[in-house]
């Protein structure tokens with residue numbers, strides 16, 4: 676199982692505008708380099724100190740209630756929305772903004 680890391684935006688303006696929300700979880704392989712840019716909005720992001728799944732295990736529905744989006748990369752530029760809300764696409768294509776999760780506004 677791939678570790679899940681919590682990321683947060685460094686820029687509050689980007690955080691407000693980003694389809695993934697101010698904070699998001701990102702599943703990645705241990706060999707992957709930490710993200711420095713948000714895969715959705717391209718804004719600067721920083722990884723939390725520990726994998727989110729170890730720091731605090733939260734159920735997907737709980738994340739959803741908190742306004743988090745949990746996404747898993749399935750292909751280059753293609754993500755699965757694990758906290759899919761009604762009206763949201765299951766698969767997110769970073770080149771297609773209509774598939775972005777809406778998050779909590």
Ligand SMILES: [Zn+2]
Nearest residue numbers: 693713715716
């Ligand atoms: Zn972003």
